[in-house]
Amino acid sequence: MSRLIVLSNRVKMPDNQPMAGGLAVALQDILQGNSVIWMGWNGDITKSRNDGTDNEFSNSKNTALANAGSSPTDTSLTYMTTAFTSEQYRQFYCGFANNVLWLLLHERPELISQAADDYAGYQAVNQIFARKIKQVIEPDDVIWVHDYHFLSVAYHCRSLGITNRIGFFLHIPFAPLSFWAQLDQSAELVHHLAHYDMLGTQTEHDKDNCLAVLQHYLKQRLLSPDSLAHVPKNILSARDDFLNDYRSTVSELLIQLAIRPEHSLIVNAYPIGVNVTKIQQQIKHLWSPSLSAVKPNNKSLVKPATQQIIAVDRIDYSKGLLKRFSAYRSFLQQYPNYQNQLQLTQIACPSRLDLPAYQHLYDKVRIAIGEANQQFSASLGKKNSFEHDAHRTNQVMTDWQAIDYSEKVLEHKALMTRFLQSDVGWVNSLKDGMNLVAKEYVAAQNPDNPGVLLLSRYAGAAEQMQDAVIIDPLQPTSIIQGLRLALTMPLGERQFRYQKLLQGLQQDDLQAWQQGFLDDLYGGNRRQPDNLQATEAKLSESQ
Numbered sequence: 001m002s003r004l005i006v007l008s009n010r011v012k013m014p015d016n017q018p019m020a021g022g023l024a025v026a027l028q029d030i031l032q033g034n035s036v037i038w039m040g041w042n043g044d045i046t047k048s049r050n051d052g053t054d055n056e057f058s059n060s061k062n063t064a065l066a067n068a069g070s071s072p073t074d075t076s077l078t079y080m081t082t083a084f085t086s087e088q089y090r091q092f093y094c095g096f097a098n099n100v101l102w103l104l105l106h107e108r109p110e111l112i113s114q115a116a117d118d119y120a121g122y123q124a125v126n127q128i129f130a131r132k133i134k135q136v137i138e139p140d141d142v143i144w145v146h147d148y149h150f151l152s153v154a155y156h157c158r159s160l161g162i163t164n165r166i167g168f169f170l171h172i173p174f175a176p177l178s179f180w181a182q183l184d185q186s187a188e189l190v191h192h193l194a195h196y197d198m199l200g201t202q203t204e205h206d207k208d209n210c211l212a213v214l215q216h217y218l219k220q221r222l223l224s225p226d227s228l229a230h231v232p233k234n235i236l237s238a239r240d241d242f243l244n245d246y247r248s249t250v251s252e253l254l255i256q257l258a259i260r261p262e263h264s265l266i267v268n269a270y271p272i273g274v275n276v277t278k279i280q281q282q283i284k285h286l287w288s289p290s291l292s293a294v295k296p297n298n299k300s301l302v303k304p305a306t307q308q309i310i311a312v313d314r315i316d317y318s319k320g321l322l323k324r325f326s327a328y329r330s331f332l333q334q335y336p337n338y339q340n341q342l343q344l345t346q347i348a349c350p351s352r353l354d355l356p357a358y359q360h361l362y363d364k365v366r367i368a369i370g371e372a373n374q375q376f377s378a379s380l381g382k383k384n385s386f387e388h389d390a391h392r393t394n395q396v397m398t399d400w401q402a403i404d405y406s407e408k409v410l411e412h413k414a415l416m417t418r419f420l421q422s423d424v425g426w427v428n429s430l431k432d433g434m435n436l437v438a439k440e441y442v443a444a445q446n447p448d449n450p451g452v453l454l455l456s457r458y459a460g461a462a463e464q465m466q467d468a469v470i471i472d473p474l475q476p477t478s479i480i481q482g483l484r485l486a487l488t489m490p491l492g493e494r495q496f497r498y499q500k501l502l503q504g505l506q507q508d509d510l511q512a513w514q515q516g517f518l519d520d521l522y523g524g525n526r527r528q529p530d531n532l533q534a535t536e537a538k539l540s541e542s543q
Contacts (some may be wrong), residue, residue, distance in 0.1 A: 002140040003035045004518070007129055009097075009149040011040040011081050012060055013267060023306060037136060039129065042081035042376045045089045054128050055082040078478050080132065084125075091121020092149075094354050100183070105175045106318045106431045107316040109182050111357050119185050122222045123152060130156035133267035135163060139372060145196070147171045155192035156297045167198035167521040169270065172433040173460065174206040177213050196254050198521050200270040204432045207269040211251055216268070216431040221261065250520070271464055271515045272434050273509040276502070279443040282413045303423060305341035307487055309454075310422035312347045312437050314416065315362050318493045320428035320456065320473040321348065325368045325403065327479035332376060334403060339376055342487070345404045345422065347415075369405050376402040421446035423451045424486045432459040438468070442501045450498035452486040464508065467500040511520070 001395030042058070060079040080489060084093060092528045095118030097451045103111045130153050145153050154166045180186040190213060192288060193199065199214075215222065220462040313319040324346075332339050349363065352358040412416065419425060426477040438453055445451050455468035460469055469489075471482035489497075 002142060002522075003138065003273055005037045005039065005133060005137065005141055005143045006146070007039045007133070007143070007150060007153065009041055011038055011042065011079055013042075013060070013079060013081075037078045037080055037459045039080045041093075041131065044083035046083045046085055048051055048085040048087040053443070054131060055088075057082045057242055070311075079230055080130075080332070082132075082135070088121060091115070091118050092125040094352070096122035097149045098352055099355055099357075101151070102172070103317075103464060104146060104179055104183055105170075105172050106181055107173075107175050108431075109179060111317065112183075113357070120149060123156075126150055126152040127156045129153055130160055130162075133157060134160045134269060136168060139164070142518075143167070144518070144521065146463055151189050151191040151537045154195040154197075154235070158195045158257075165197050166195075167200065167517065168193070168196040169200040169517060170206070170210075170433070171202065171272070173431055174201050174209045174213070176209050177216055180213050180217075187217050190214060190475040192217055194221070194253075194257065194265055195259070196265065196332055198266045198268075198517075200268060201516050202269065202271055203463045204269045205463065206433070206460070207267060210267055211253075214265070218255055220281060220294040221256045223256055224289075237271060256259055266520060268520065270513055271508060272436065272513045273462070273505060273511075274443055275510045276434055276443045276476060277509075278506050281414050281458055283416045283444055286417065288449065301485065302335050305487075307342055307423040308421065309344045309424040309426055309483075310347070310418055310441070311340065311344065311426040311428065312348045312528075314352060314360070316362060317357070318429060318431045320359075320430045321346075321365050322368055323430070323473050323476075323479070324426065324428040325365075325372055327473075327476045327483070328402070329372050329375065330476055331483050332478045335484065338487075339402075340400045343400065343404055344402065344426070345406075347406050347408070347410065347418075347420070349406060349409055351529070366405075369403050372402050379435070400499055415439065416444040419451075420446060422456055426483075427459055427461070428454075428471075428479070429456045429459040432456070432461070434460040435496055436461075438465060439505055441497065442468075445502075446499055447492070447495070447498065447502075450494050451500065452494055452497070454482055454486050467497045467503055504512055 039057075057080050060344075062077045062079070074406045095115055100112050100114050103109065129150065134157070137143070140256055141164055143154075143157070143162075143164055143168065145168045147170060150168075154168065157164075157166060180190070183189075194214065199210060251267045253267065255263045256263055257263045284325065311324065313321060315321065328344055330340070346369070350358075350362050353362060361382075419441045422441075425438065427435050427438045427441075429435055435456075438455050438459060441451070442453055442465075453468035455465055455470055457470050458473065461518065462468070469482045469486050471477040
């Protein structure tokens with residue numbers, strides 16, 4: 001029986017504790033009920049050691065999530081997690097993964113700060129997980145690796161003689177070639193990426209960037225100058241018409257590698273979705289029936305100024321937080337009738353505060369919120385109650401405050417309830433692989449009285465969600481106009497946009513993402529040549 005071995009940096013354990021970040025939570029939703037080994041970091045940090053031994057892994061097997069009627073052996077989910085040493089955390093996680101690759105892939109190279117030993121630490125952790133996979137893998141198993149932390153895992157797996165199919169999915173943007181060219185290690189990293197059997201991106205734009213980067217750095221290894229082939233979908237696996245219409249033809253590169261004279265690398269876009277049914281089941285009982293009998297001639301009515309905007313982000317340079325606060329202040333100045341009426345709820349989870357750049361951003365976010373609340377409380381003759389040392393930094397003001405700010409990570413059902421209660425969902429990303437907040441906000445809306453999604457053009461979700469109000473967060477005027485449109489949109493138009501967005505979410509949901517990727521990964525067993533020869537590949541191998 002073939003098992004699926006999943007590797008991601010963080011693993012969501014079945015402890016019901018909320019987590020910030022969508023990757024681990026999304027994986028937990030789709031891995032239940034399958035025969036899966038889920039491998040990754042448990043979030044702990046231990047003292048560094050110099051005895052040359054690999055990290056110790058703990059195993060936890062969960063069969064309670066099995067599908068009804070299936071045997072436990074067919075549906076078990078086994079967690080294999082390890083702590084990082086302080087050195088691994090510094091070099092791998094804080095260092096090369098987040099202080100280099102995250103910033104590079106989000107097109108912020110000016111913020112990169114790389115220590116001399118960070119790249120070696122990154123490769124060492126990739127090797128540790130490759131060796132653990134080697135210990136547990138069986139001949140029919142398939143490996144699915146997630147995100148920028150593990151660009152090199154397939155290369156190290158091949159070096160250890162692993163011939164199984166290995167797929168890689170990048171949850172964040174794939175930067176254009178001009179950004180990769182600014183990193184000394186790019187040639188080696190792209191060579192390592194070539195050892196996967198499949199590379200998946202979030203969007204068609206990211207896929208195009210990925211192909212351009214691969215062809216540039218692998219040009220000496222491509223079997224012909226025009227080795228980019230387009231694989232008919234029926235050779236891989238048939239998916240429903242919507243998915244086949246949305247995704248362009250699968251692309252294939254034929255590459256000469258030391259371990260395989262003619263290696264087939266499939267590249268395609270697989271936009272991740274959300275579990276629409278689960279979200280609606282969580283909050284459907286809260287949908288108000290008050291507008292269900294609205295007459296057609298009343299659908300032109302607009303909402304009053306008293307409305308609620310919600311934004312949910314990690315505190316990261318890619319999220320456009322400071323530009324949101326600046327534009328929001330300008331909006332309130334330009335449309336003073338919304339003062340004392342409109343409120344922005346900002347839920348922001350601090351992240352990577354061990355990195356000076358992120359600590360600096362965190363401080364600037366808190367200052368910006370305090371200044372906004374001070375400005376408008378002063379204009380209304382009220383005392384600002386912003387407290388910098390409080391976990392929930394805005395205590396309740398007498399009547400109104402411009403920005404209600406919280407750092408609390410909400411349980412999923414509670415967050416969906418907040419989405420339902422908000423008139424506008426605001427995604428202001430400067431660069432985002434997908435942004436599942438945008439999709440969850442729409443999924444949580446009441447069909448009779450839906451809110452409006454205000455969505456950055458730079459979020460991957462914008463490629464699918466063109467019926468949102470699309471804004472350019474680099475242009476304050478675009479934000480202000482978009483916000484005004486969202487707040488004054490008549491009911492009929494809100495319902496029309498919602499139905500169009502919901503249709504897309506239902507057709508391209510979380511299960512469709514998993515099935516689309518894994519169908520191609522498993523189906524590739526029919527295409528991959530059988531002449532894979534394990535070799536002791538070296539990091540110094542010519543690029």
